[in-house]
Amino acid sequence: MTAAPALLPGTKTVPFAGALAAHGDRTAVIAADGTVTYRELAARVEATASRLGRERRLVLVIGANTVEALVVHLAALSAGHPVLLVPGDHPEAVQSLVDAYDPDVVAHPNGGQWVLDERRPVSAHDLHPDLALLLSTSGSTGSPKLVRLSHQNLQANAESIADYLEIRDTDRAATTLPMHYCYGLSVIHSHLLRGAALILTDLSVADSCFWELFRNARGTTFAGVPYTFDLLDRVGFAAMDLPHLRYVTQAGGRLAPDRVRHYATLGRAAGWRLFAMYGQTEATARMAYLPPDLAETQPQAAGVAIPGGAFRLQPLPDWPEENTGELVYAGPNVMLGYAHAPADLALGRTVQELHTGDIARRTAEGMYEIVGRRSVFAKILGLRIDPAQVEAMLARHEVASLCTGDDEALVIAAIGTGAADARRIRNMVTSECGLPARAVRIHLVADLPRLPTGKPDYRAVRELARPADTGSSTPEHPIGSGPEDLCLLYARILDRTDVTPDSSFVSLGGDSLSYVEMSLHLEERLGHLPTDWHATPIRGLRPPEGEPPARRRTVETSVALRAMAIFCIVGSHIHVFGIKGGAHLLLAIAGYNFARFHLTTAERGERIRRACLSIARVAVPSMIWIGFVLPLNDDYTLANLALLDSALGPEDSKTGMHFWFIEALVYILVVAVALLVLPLADRAERRFPYGLPLTLSGLGLLTRYDLLGLPDRAQIPDAVTVFWLFALGWAAAKARTKAQRIVVTAAALATVPGFFPGDPGREAIIIATFALLVWVPSLPSRERVNQVAGLLATSSLYIYLTHWQIFPLIEGFSRHLAFLASLIFGIAYGATANHLMRALPSLLALGALRRLTRPGLRARRSSDALEYPAASATGGG
Structure with missing residues (x-):
């Protein structure tokens, strides 16, 4: 059993972090540079825990899907040091939290090496014995408001998730989400608890190298937020051969019911299960899950409480319907409370149950459905955004604004004129919040909308996001790259009146007559076109995150x-x-x-x-x-x-x-x-999808090399002798991995010579x-x-x-x-x-x-x- 030596009496730890060695020589981590067994991981964790020492200190860890970051995180948890886990891809947020909380140790990468910057030998803070982990609720904004989680929270939630997902020690989970995000962290914790393996990577599911790694590592599961499933559509996930895949999990925001049903059906046909889940950082990670056998019949439901947890509905005057109210959760994974400043690190439990801020309905079958939001927070692409903080940030840059949002986008009304102002505001918001540009809708107005009382009119701000708006505001994407703008473009080029953000070029009947024109218009507006743009829903087409369309042009x-x-x-x-x-x-x-x-x-x-x-x-x-x-x-x-x-x-x-x-x-x-x-x-x-055309190409070589005793080429249709080229092009389009592309290229290199x-x-x-x-x-x-x-x-x-x-x-x-x-x-x-x-x-x-x-x-x-x-x-x- 791994543990830091000579822990001070009364020091609490997270059990699974100290029990790694119990899994012996099983594979713990699969990374690009090799594998690490549980025994090896435990030894590295113990060595790092020894470096951190006996005295409890606040350890800030730069979140990254690397073995080094994982080792430091586990070492701190196993030795009782509270961890402040921060986003590794947002230096401004890191510095903001360093300034706000003055950590005793900062663990970060430096020139390819992982460094423990020990700022003092003993803590400058009064740390409560139960405090184990601090996570942000506000994405990458660097907000000082943090969730305080205990050792029991982490252990209980990991056990609960491992229970209802039925995680086995033979499972291999890919880290499709960042470590500093509670959902991504829960994948790590729950699999380490059961002695399963982690496929540690920061590759996107849109990257063919990810799927090559996933197959080679015999991956059995991966997690996704709603945007992940947009990417899966784009890369042709439905046609992929993933023989070891057992289940897929989804959380981080509401996935539309039709999408839940689609992926549940797809999984049932392919032999894997879909777990749609509901959670918040304040509950460590998960609060509810939808049993896979109900995903096709009740895809709109958040599901039932996780093992060990329970829901109740608190009646609300504005929601008088029967069995409807604010969803309140209780369980061993409910946070200790919030921290707003270093002094709060000394606090014990200040929260007994979690008021989620979501309005829910309990169905006759005992399922809970989310039907609205009570709080002003917006949860966009899995990130909780405080619109008031966005307004304050813009005010610091001398931009007067009103901000609101929903599950899909942040809507901002700001005083300004012209595309340059809108682009500048969007860049500031995307940089500060960590949101992609397509999820930030900017409307420039001469005056901010107000109620007769003089208070901000947020309803009017929300109305600005509607496509039917013909007011004085500048369109949300002055450069014409927003979903509404692209819908109009598709409608014009394809001569359709039924275009919606869920439409794609293929679904609208786009043909070769319009393909080139559409691709060039989109490339001009977006600055970059994904390979499968023609099959991608309009809402999934967007400029590179945080950037306006590039001036440098490309052509397909x-x-x-x-x-x-x-x-x-x-x-x-x-x-x-x-x-x-x-x-x-x-x-x-x-x-x-x-x-x-x-x-x-x-x-x-x-x-x-x-x-x-x-x-x-x-x-x-x-x-x-x-x-x-x-x-x-x-x-x-x-x-x-x-x-x-x-x-x-x-x-x-x-x-x-x-x-x-x-x-x-x-x-x-x-x-x-x-x-x-x-x-x-x-x-x-x-x-x-790849093997069939490759086989057909092979059959086509029988006529290409005249192995069937056919008449002279001049006496038979050319289609007979050139079919193999058509089939090779077909196979090229379906080649998803580097190895498959190499095979197709080699086939052309071997068979074209000698044809002329x-x-x-x-x-x-x-x-x-x-x-x-x-x-x-x-x-x-x-x-x-x-x-x-x-x-x-x-x-x-x-x-x-x-x-x-x-x-x-x-x-x-x-x-x-x-x-x-x-x-x-x-x-x-x-x-x-x-x-x-x-x-x-x-x-x-x-x-x-x-x-x-x-x-x-x-x-x-x-x-x-x-x-x-x-x-x-x-x-x-």
């Missing part, structure tokens, strides 16, 4: 490559230069976009409907143009019009194969859709650009470059279709002018065609598709963004 790699490809293809056909390989690269991009825009979580019938519309969006404009030019010359035949030239057309035609790429893409998409029509294939794709005998330059271009697509989501750019790239990428299909007829008219006069004219004419034709193409989904009321679609499912517009850009750069480039 797939957009840049499509623009480059059509530029090179047309230029090569006119012999302005000779850069070939673009069309075959675009086959890979077609597969890449097919996976991104069609293989979503939608029902099988909806997937098929959208994919069929995608095929129509490639074929229809191609057939219209070919039909227009067919009677004007003898270059094309009816086989071209029907997109069957590669199958039926004369082999000696030099012009008939102008549209080989479109034909190949249509054939490949038809095969892909036919595959997904099969329920077994649909299930296989959802279960093995005697033309290694073309093969090198295909390999290099494919690797760029796999490894580099976006490229540095400029606004003007983005505009040009957007025009070329959006109009690429039309440029390809028309350039065969445009450049011969001018080529004899000037090749360069013919090149420019081909691009301009294609862009102009595209502008007209794009408008007409938007009506395509409503014109294609195909009975066969209706039968494939779930009964009662209302048809929506296609969300394809593959086909168009990919098909755009066709031709023999």
